[in-house]
Amino acid sequence: MQDLGRLGFSEDQATLLDVATSFCSAKSPISKVRRLIEDETGHDPDIWREIVELGWLGIAIPEEYGGAGLQLAEVVPVMEQMGRYLLAGPFLSATLAAQAILAGATEDQKRTLLPKLAEGQIATLALCEASDDWDLVNIACTAQSTASGTLRLSGEKRLVCDAGSATTLIASVMHEGRPALVLVDRSSLGPKALRRETIIDETRRAWSVTLDGVEVATDAMLDPARAQAALRHIHLSANLLQSAEMCGGTQAVIDYTLDYLKTRVQFGQLIGAYQALKHPTVDAYVGYEQARSHLYSAAHCFGEQGVGEIATRMAKAQADAAMSFAADRAIQFHGGFGFTYDCDAQLYRRRAIWHASQFGDAAYHKAKLADLLL
Amino acid sequence: MTEFDPQDLKAYAEAADAWFKEHVNPDPGFLLPLTFMEVGTDQQFHFLRDWQNKVFEAGYLGAAWPKAYGGGGMHPAFQAEATKAMRRNGSPIFLNAIGLNWTGPLLLDMGTEAQRTKYIKGILSAEDIWCQGFSEPENGSDLGNAQTKAVRAGEHYVVNGSKIWTTLGKYARYMILLARTRTDTSRKYDGLTFFLAPMKIEGVETRPIKKLTGEHGFTQTFFRDAQIPADEIVGVEGGGWKVAMRTLEFERGARGGQAGGYVAVGSNAWDVLELAKKMNRGGKPALEDASVRARMVDFMIEIQSNALCAQRTGFGPLNTDRPTGLALSSKLMNTEFARRINEFAISLTGPSGAYYVGDKNAVDGGWWTRSYLNSFSATIGGGTSQIQRNIVGEHVLGLPKS
Numbered sequence: 001m002q003d004l005g006r007l008g009f010s011e012d013q014a015t016l017l018d019v020a021t022s023f024c025s026a027k028s029p030i031s032k033v034r035r036l037i038e039d040e041t042g043h044d045p046d047i048w049r050e051i052v053e054l055g056w057l058g059i060a061i062p063e064e065y066g067g068a069g070l071q072l073a074e075v076v077p078v079m080e081q082m083g084r085y086l087l088a089g090p091f092l093s094a095t096l097a098a099q100a101i102l103a104g105a106t107e108d109q110k111r112t113l114l115p116k117l118a119e120g121q122i123a124t125l126a127l128c129e130a131s132d133d134w135d136l137v138n139i140a141c142t143a144q145s146t147a148s149g150t151l152r153l154s155g156e157k158r159l160v161c162d163a164g165s166a167t168t169l170i171a172s173v174m175h176e177g178r179p180a181l182v183l184v185d186r187s188s189l190g191p192k193a194l195r196r197e198t199i200i201d202e203t204r205r206a207w208s209v210t211l212d213g214v215e216v217a218t219d220a221m222l223d224p225a226r227a228q229a230a231l232r233h234i235h236l237s238a239n240l241l242q243s244a245e246m247c248g249g250t251q252a253v254i255d256y257t258l259d260y261l262k263t264r265v266q267f268g269q270l271i272g273a274y275q276a277l278k279h280p281t282v283d284a285y286v287g288y289e290q291a292r293s294h295l296y297s298a299a300h301c302f303g304e305q306g307v308g309e310i311a312t313r314m315a316k317a318q319a320d321a322a323m324s325f326a327a328d329r330a331i332q333f334h335g336g337f338g339f340t341y342d343c344d345a346q347l348y349r350r351r352a353i354w355h356a357s358q359f360g361d362a363a364y365h366k367a368k369l370a371d372l373l374l
Numbered sequence: 375m376t377e378f379d380p381q382d383l384k385a386y387a388e389a390a391d392a393w394f395k396e397h398v399n400p401d402p403g404f405l406l407p408l409t410f411m412e413v414g415t416d417q418q419f420h421f422l423r424d425w426q427n428k429v430f431e432a433g434y435l436g437a438a439w440p441k442a443y444g445g446g447g448m449h450p451a452f453q454a455e456a457t458k459a460m461r462r463n464g465s466p467i468f469l470n471a472i473g474l475n476w477t478g479p480l481l482l483d484m485g486t487e488a489q490r491t492k493y494i495k496g497i498l499s500a501e502d503i504w505c506q507g508f509s510e511p512e513n514g515s516d517l518g519n520a521q522t523k524a525v526r527a528g529e530h531y532v533v534n535g536s537k538i539w540t541t542l543g544k545y546a547r548y549m550i551l552l553a554r555t556r557t558d559t560s561r562k563y564d565g566l567t568f569f570l571a572p573m574k575i576e577g578v579e580t581r582p583i584k585k586l587t588g589e590h591g592f593t594q595t596f597f598r599d600a601q602i603p604a605d606e607i608v609g610v611e612g613g614g615w616k617v618a619m620r621t622l623e624f625e626r627g628a629r630g631g632q633a634g635g636y637v638a639v640g641s642n643a644w645d646v647l648e649l650a651k652k653m654n655r656g657g658k659p660a661l662e663d664a665s666v667r668a669r670m671v672d673f674m675i676e677i678q679s680n681a682l683c684a685q686r687t688g689f690g691p692l693n694t695d696r697p698t699g700l701a702l703s704s705k706l707m708n709t710e711f712a713r714r715i716n717e718f719a720i721s722l723t724g725p726s727g728a729y730y731v732g733d734k735n736a737v738d739g740g741w742w743t744r745s746y747l748n749s750f751s752a753t754i755g756g757g758t759s760q761i762q763r764n765i766v767g768e769h770v771l772g773l774p775k776s
């Protein structure tokens with residue numbers, strides 16, 4: 001019988017879960033979420049500063065590079081509560097960028113960059129392309145060495161989150177026929193290089209980025225020998241943290257639906273008394289609890305060879321299934337109001353679609369699991 | 375709870391493992407029941423009763439129950455190790471489930487000193503088999519409406535009426551019985567009383583009922599002026615509903631304190647994986663079929679979901695929002711999973727899915743069809759899945775009553 005992972009929960013996780021719950025609920029009421037949807041930047045810089053001061057950007061950065069020296073497991077409860085309260089901002093982007101550097105950069109690059117990221121400088125990943133492939137090593141953008149000793153980039157990246165507020169982009173490219181990661185200063189990009197995209201999850205910001213004509217110094221390339229491993233690490237880290245954000249969102253959309261089921265009356269009775277609504281809501285709730293168990297198992301086992309990958313893919317597959325179902329039913333169970341922009345159900349349904357589209361949906365991860373397990 | 379020396383635990387676990395390795399008889403020469411609800415022949419009954427007795431005498435059942443009443447007086451971690459050793463070594467199921475898992479913990483929780491002294495040891499040793507008289511022909515899910523009457527007459531209650539689906543009814547010496555002592559209460563629940571009723575007395579008669587598998591396992595139980603001693607009540611007269619609800623918490627695994635061991639064996643995803651490897655689809659192993667692979671992975675995720683949710687009940691900070699949620703949904707999760715995975719397994723067996731237990735061509739001796747049919751015992755018995763959804767909806771999520 002194969003080891004599929006197991007649960008564990010640290011003191012630090014418990015503390016962070018507590019703090020993050022209070023912080024996110026206080027800082028991100030739904031009125032604020034709605035206001036930030038209309039905002040060009042999409043997040044509140046003051047809240048970002050508070051998050052930096054709480055040390056959350058450095059949770060999973062080793063102490064020698066200015067972080068707290070914990071693991072991604074400790075980032076999970078924070079991400080979960082951000083997802084629950086739809087707290088907007090570049091936290092996920094910045095955390096994943098730091099992971100990319102940890103897994104893929106040279107020692108010098110780590111010493112220069114990680115302390116800045118721990119202090120809140122925003123970096124983000126530029127991985128997606130027009131090919132629509134979840135396989136991160138399938139890359140069309142290129143970096144070519146020039147006679148003057150620089151790297152000339154070409155190609156277009158898509159769905160680059162928070163590129164508008166980031167200082168640094170980490171782009172995947174092909175270099176001499178192999179995948180590589182390069183650091184790109186956003187200030188080196190021309191005014192036309194960035195286009196804000198219209199995306200399904202309006203609480204996020206994503207951009208298309210044209211790399212054509214951009215030149216960077218040779219030492220902007222992360223360690224080429226570790227690029228593949230870094231991309232793999234990014235893929236799994238992203239899925240772990242997305243699962244966390246989705247679990248939080250699933251909990252919230254179920255609570256939101258329950259409020260309606262307990263107040264809306266039709267045919268002389270509260271609609272929550274109808275089993276056609278009650279029973280699927282229970283199924284959504286059970287799916288959520290299962291997803292959350294997978295999430296904390298994946299967090300706990302993340303660093304373990306083999307098991308970490310299995311647990312993480314299961315977590316994402318279950319989170320996708322749970323959130324999609326819960327949010328889909330949330331729209332339906334709100335009736336005509338559910339069809340409106342004012343009803344919050346759409347915020348969660350849109351977010352579930354976003355998360356499924358990034359780094360693999362349930363079907364994709366199950367196909368990977370089939371190869372790992374069967 | 376007293377602390378213990380990890381060395382002692384390790385030694386106990388090793389001894390248990392060795393004991394079960396030596397004593398488990400993997401093939402008694404006849405079909406063994408998959409669950410305590412399927413004990414249908416005298417041969418099965420005597421074999422399983424002797425087995426439970428032997429395990430108890432060896433110190434591997436009730437290890438954590440108080441010594442004063444016949445238990446082992448040890449920390450629950452010891453019983454957990456013994457139970458693991460049983461599983462590892464393929465022990466048969468323990469038939470006295472209603473004693474071990476619900477009456478026993480109930481008496482330790484709410485019973486009187488005299489009741490504990492009288493009943494606990496016999497539950498563990500299997501000398502006293504227990505059954506449960508809750509459901510009636512006209513009142514199943516609506517248990518609170520039970521109509522079997524118990525009327526006080528001197529030192530006795532006189533019982534009339536009928537219970538049904540009485541698992542082990544034929545073999546039981548005692549029944550936990552929910553009966554109506556008053557009909558004039560404003561709430562139907564307040565007229566109920568919870569009895570520890572003798573079965574082998576005048577006026578109690580059982581009639582076997584054949585199950586959908588073709589085997590026997592439960593009875594209809596008739597009471598005609600049967601006399602139950604007046605002191606055989608748990609709680610107080612008229613307080614039976616509360617006791618019955620507590621009993622159901624033990625039964626559904628929503629509350630701990632059971633004697634240990636296990637009362638059912640089921641199919642797991644790895645057994646089904648082996649089946650998918652050996653069955654054929656279009657000249658190739660079924661496992662190479664894309665749709666089979668997809669469903670197989672779904673089941674693996676789900677079996678892991680259920681295992682992790684069980685583990686998570688032990689992590690307080692991860693259960694703050696709805697503290698009873700996992701416990702109250704576990705029956706629904708696990709029993710519906712079992713039904714669906716068995717159904718899937720039958721489809722894997724292709725044309726041979728038509729064979730049943732007893733035919734030499736049946737795949738794995740007909741295990742999958744039999745398991746599937748038996749899986750309904752758990753999605754119906756102990757409160758149906760629909761009722762479980764009502765419970766979770768109302769008690770965990772706070773939805774209005776249906």
Ligand SMILES: Cc1cc2nc3c(=O)[nH]c(=O)nc-3n(C[C@H](O)[C@H](O)[C@H](O)COP(=O)(O)OP(=O)(O)OC[C@H]3O[C@@H](n4cnc5c(N)ncnc54)[C@H](O)[C@@H]3O)c2cc1C
Pocket residue numbers: 275411505506507508509510511512513514515516538539540541542592750751752754755756757758759760761764776
């Ligand atoms: C193998 C087995 C062993 C059993 N052993 C015992 C035993 O030892 N002792 C004992 O007392 N009982 C036992 N039972 C009985 C069991 O508890 C009942 O069968 C069960 O509670 C359902 O009651 P019922 O059969 O009267 O069905 P009903 O209550 O008539 O239900 C019929 C259908 O209606 C649905 N339904 C009923 N009410 C509602 C509602 N409010 N909302 C939605 N759906 C509803 C049910 O889910 C079911 O699908 C056993 C049952 C089985 C199958």
